[in-house]
Amino acid sequence: MTRAPGMSARLRLALSYAGFVVVAGALLMATVWVFLLRYVPEVIVSYPLGPPGQPGLFIPDRADLLAAFAPRAAVVLLLLLGFGLLGGWFLAGRMLAPLTRITHATRVAAGGSLAHRIRLAGRADEFRELADAFDSMLAQLEANAAEQQRFAANASHELRTPLAISRTLLDVARTDPDHDPRELVARLHAVNERAIHLTESLLLLSRGDRGAFARGPVDLSLLAEDAVETLLPLAEQRGVGLTVTASPAPTSGSADLLTQVVVNLVQNSVVHNLPAGGRAAVRTGTEGATTVLAVENTGPVLPADLVPTLVEPFRRGTERTRSDEHAGVGLGLAIVHSIVRAHDGTLDLAPLRAGGLRVEVRLPGGSAVRGTRSPGRRVGG
Known part of the structure; x- marks a missing residue:
């Protein structure tokens, strides 16, 4: 929708400055009138002070002073108006210069160039804060x-x-x-x-x-036990000891999506493990107002700089091979990270010194869910 061009902000500021200066000058002159001119009598009688026949001493009355004061006051007000317009235009230009740079950066970004930055210099004020926020965006x-x-x-x-x-x-x-x-x-x-x-x-x-999902009460301990029972045959096939310590872990969210989180983490802990004699452990519980799901497994030693990249889509660990039917497509941890973030939670990955990985999901706690199994129940061996 095209809008009709209006008065620029710089012109409005200049007019505001000029109006303020003129009003201030008018108030000053009104003060002079109120406190000085009103004490001058309207009619002053002149008395001859010199020799007879000579004019007496002239003493101006209020009308004489007003006649002399008013034209000069009008000239002063006109000068103040001109000074206010010029000074206001200059000051408004200086004040709005950062806004012009921000507008230019907005147009550049709208054109597809996201690499442009404002990098506004100077003291920290509102414009500097806006420019820094725009650069961060x-x-x-x-x-x-x-x-x-x-x-x-x-x-x-x-x-x-x-x-x-x-x-x-x-x-x-x-x-x-x-x-x-x-x-x-x-x-x-x-x-x-x-x-x-x-x-x-x-x-x-x-x-x-x-984040397009309905929220409801969910207990991660139930999801963890079900995931371990489902994947236990896979763990036995690979010679991985899979255990779960399930304490009540209530939260709020989508049961389907959180099930996918637990299944992905447990499956990853089994698939990306030692060739033989590996272990994987799942634990759920609460820490204060936070619900915690922790999955820890043995495996090869992971470089510290590799671990943060594992949540990127299509990123696979060093030991993942495409020939394995359970190797996946590199979206497991990316999906977990996306779902956890959509549930206002955090996902932490930490390599273990002896090899393997510890993954910890932290979600906001929720009310207890009916049907929760006994605290600390273990599944697997």
Whole structure:
């Protein structure tokens, strides 16, 4: 919607300054009139003080003083008006100069250049605070845009891989009439399952980022016990000792999304473990007004600079291989981080000195949930 051009802020400020100066001058002159001129008599009788026939001493009355004062007062008011306009225009320009730079930076950012910064110098005032906040916003937007570009590129690559494999399998089957169709169907089914899993993971990640879910009472201890019981066969297959210490851990949120958090963390602790004799432990509980879910496992020693990047989409640890059917697509911890952040919680990752990783989820506490099992119950061995 196009608006009609109006008076600029600089002109309005200049007029305000000029009006203030003129009003101040008028009040000063009114003060002179009230406290000086009103004590002068309206008519003064002149008495001859000199020799006869000579004019007497002239003593001006109120009308004489007013006639001499009024024109000069009007000239002074006009000069004050001109001085106020010029001075106000100059001062308003100096005051609004930072706003002009901020406006220019806004237009540059709107044009797609998020790398531009204002970097306003000078003393810390309201304009400096606004400029610094705008620079921080641009930095955050630039980081988010870069992250979205990386995410889109990685997602495109991941989605293209199963499609390329499917096309290769079909090309081979078309050129080789003696190829066993059952093997082709089995391999296409596996590739299709992977593509479906990736698509569902992307949708789940988007859902967590938007925060589009209904909240209700949830007990993480129930979710942890169910996840451990479900993944216990996988842990036994890999020779990983999986245990859970489930104390009541009430919070508020989406049961489906928080279930995905627990399942992803427990599955990661089993899959990314030692080749044999590994351990994984899950613990739930409360610390004050905070609900805590902690998952700890053995594994290779992780570099400290690698751990913070594990929550990035499509980021895999050093020991993750694409040949493993449980290796995933590198969205597990990214999904966890997104869902935890949408629930106003925090996700902390800490490498263990002996190897492995400790993941701790902290969520705002909630009211107790009916059906909570006995405190400290252990599952697994």
